[in-house]
Amino acid sequence: MTATGISGAAKKTIRDLRAKNYPAWFYIPAGIIFIVLFIVPTGASLFFSLTRWTLFDYTFIGLENFAQFFREPFLVQGLRNTLLYALVTSGLKVVLGMLLAILLTGPIVARGYLRSVMFFPVLVSTIGVGITFTVFMHPTTGLINETLALFGIKGPGWLTNPALALFSVAFVDVWKGVGLATVIYIAGIVSIPRDYYEAARIDGATGWDQFWNITLPLSRPATGTVILLSFIGGLRSFDLIWAMTRGGPGFASDVIASVIYKQYQAGFYGLSTAGNVVLFIMVAGLAVPLSMWINRREVKL
Template sequence: MKSVTITSIRPRSRSDATPAAPAAGGKFYTPYSFWFYLPTAVIYSVLFLVPTFASFYYSLTRWSLFESKFIGLDNFVLFFQEPALVKGFTNTLIFAVVTSGSKVVLGLLLAVLLTSRIVGRGYLRSVVFFPVLVSTIGVGLLFQVLMNPEQGLINGALGVIGIDGPGWLTDPKWALMSIALVDVWKGVGLATLIYIAGIVSIPREYMEAARVDGAGSWESFRRIVLPLSRPATVTVVILSLIGGLRSFELIWAMTRGGPGFTSDVISSVIYKQYQAGFYGLSTAGNVILFLVVTAIVLPLSWFLNRKEVNL
């Protein structure tokens, strides 16, 4: 057994303490004056807190650029009485669940593949991540052409093998799910990157010990990779869910919420209400979206982060 030499450690002085290091009395010491935090607090208040509270107020009014009239909860009552608005709310939840779930599963599988010893691993990582860098509007316009039911490349390729392709963006049964597939294609690269970072941070000793114990690839994945990549899973779930609930650009570029209201989400409904001049109603929609995202993401984040990994 190797001998270990223990050297004396000089106690750190107060001046050596790192930012937010614990000090005597349970207080936290920081070398920075609290005045350093003031610019950030001002910017955060101006860009986030003030607009948020203003939105809550204006959602209770019927307002224009020059005047406003307090009407209480009438905007919220009207929001849930309009079939198109309720449809947009339902579509938002469906879209968020489908896209976030698909990104988690595909991102994990691609990350396992791209951290294995395969030829061209670096190139394949670049290919998977490339759609993340492309403009969302550009992706929407591109797939609007590719999914054209008559002249689109996708239906043309299906026709070669004898399959009659559907109206991806014109059939009410397919429109929302078609956009969800495009959203997954564009966003799965980021999920894969997060999972790759989580997998490569797993100590190699765990994998070697599992191999010595006779564990196969599936056992190593199920008992080591999957539980130890839990922080990456939590990150992907939260980011994907927030993105799905707030999705707008891709849907607007591909279908503008159509045909009819079948692919409308809350964000596109809000935009249409703004265009029509119903500012109070659209502001109420913004508040509802904010509350929905908060009510879903905060409890989910707490639930996913409270469990510890046991090997």
């Protein structure tokens, strides 16, 4: 074989390798963005959570920040509040989103308009919603308590009562976010073949039978999506709580994110970074197994 023949074979091999690996080049921009925006900040957070740092220097202290984090009573309370807030908001969004989606996929007047109205709160600024409902929930001059007073009912301190503050914010969160859950459920319900419902009606199935045996199981992918999005959002919630209560009264409505922010304000940067790491581990540790469990139980058409 001549040198020219060898050179031609080598060139052909190189061309084949380039053609084979061509799609892999498309991963490079996404990989660079992922490394810069996720891997590097995550690694830096893990490192600085092991230090006592300021903007200009740091001192390595090992796991002391994490030990102090779990020794602080109000930080542990923030952890409990975070879990409770996520469970309440995600549970209500699943139930109300399903019910509203069934209503808005039925034969009702102005269905398209009502869908738009239901989704509108999702588009409103969270801070704006928080400020508005803070005014509505004022214990003496708020619209809610003034309306209750017309019926002879003395309204409670929605945001000033430690027993009610966290749940009051949670209900506002549900009001703002249930529109997204409803849209996801609507997409899931309209994708179910109508033949199933027609066959069920021919067999004499009631509306409840159709919901329990057709709508509920076959909309499980939508349910899984709503659960994951709302649960993760509840674990990471900060802006609405900060706008309405700033974690008060006292620490009654503090969640992990608000506690972390307060630590930053007080200058405890290492402790607050450790809190961020704990929040990250908690979200990943709960969301990943939940996602795997939901995917295993998914019903396929």
